[in-house]
Amino acid sequence: MQLKIKKLLILAIPAFLLIAVFLVLQLPSNNNPMIQPSSELQQEKPDISSALSAHYTLLEDWTVSSENLLLFQGEYYYGATLVPSERPNQGYDTYRALLKKTDGSWQVVSQPPQLIFSYADFPDIPAPIIDLVNRLES
Numbered sequence: 001m002q003l004k005i006k007k008l009l010i011l012a013i014p015a016f017l018l019i020a021v022f023l024v025l026q027l028p029s030n031n032n033p034m035i036q037p038s039s040e041l042q043q044e045k046p047d048i049s050s051a052l053s054a055h056y057t058l059l060e061d062w063t064v065s066s067e068n069l070l071l072f073q074g075e076y077y078y079g080a081t082l083v084p085s086e087r088p089n090q091g092y093d094t095y096r097a098l099l100k101k102t103d104g105s106w107q108v109v110s111q112p113p114q115l116i117f118s119y120a121d122f123p124d125i126p127a128p129i130i131d132l133v134n135r136l137e138s
Contacts, residue, residue: 033072033128041069041078044106048078051099051106056113061085065094066136072129076101079133082113098125098133 056062067080078099084092095113099106109125110117117130 033070033077033126033132035132036069036071036076041067044069044076044078044101047106048099051108052080052097055108055111056082056097062095068132068136070129070132072126077125077129077133078106079129079136081136096133096136098122098129100125 053060061084062082063085064080065083067078070077070079078097078101080097082095082097093115095115096110096117097108097113098110098117100109101107109122114121116134117125119127119130122130
C-alpha cells in the first residue's frame, strides 16, 4: 500500500509542477499591455472623443477605423487609427492617435497624429504600448 502511494506521489508531483508553471505563464505580465473590454472602452469613449476633437481640429474629416483601450502597469492608454471619412479605402495614409489617461482625464500624446510611432519621439510612452498602437490596422 505504501509503495503505491509513493509511486502515485512520484507521478503526481511533476504533473502538479507542470500545471503550476503553465498557469503562471498564462497570467498577464507587467510587460504586456492588456486590451480592455469594449464595454470599458464605451464608458471612456465620450471623454476620449472630447479630447481628440479638442486637439485635432480637422477630426470631422477623419474616421476612427480601429481602436483599443489599453492597460499597462496600472495606466490607461488609448490608441486609434484615423482614415479620411470621404474615401477610407482609397489608398490614403492611415494616421495613428495616442492618448493617455492622467489624473482622471484623457490627454492627447501624439500631436499631430502620426503615421508610425517611434520610441525616440515618445520616450515617456512604454515600448509595448507603442508597438501595439503601431500594429493597429485601418
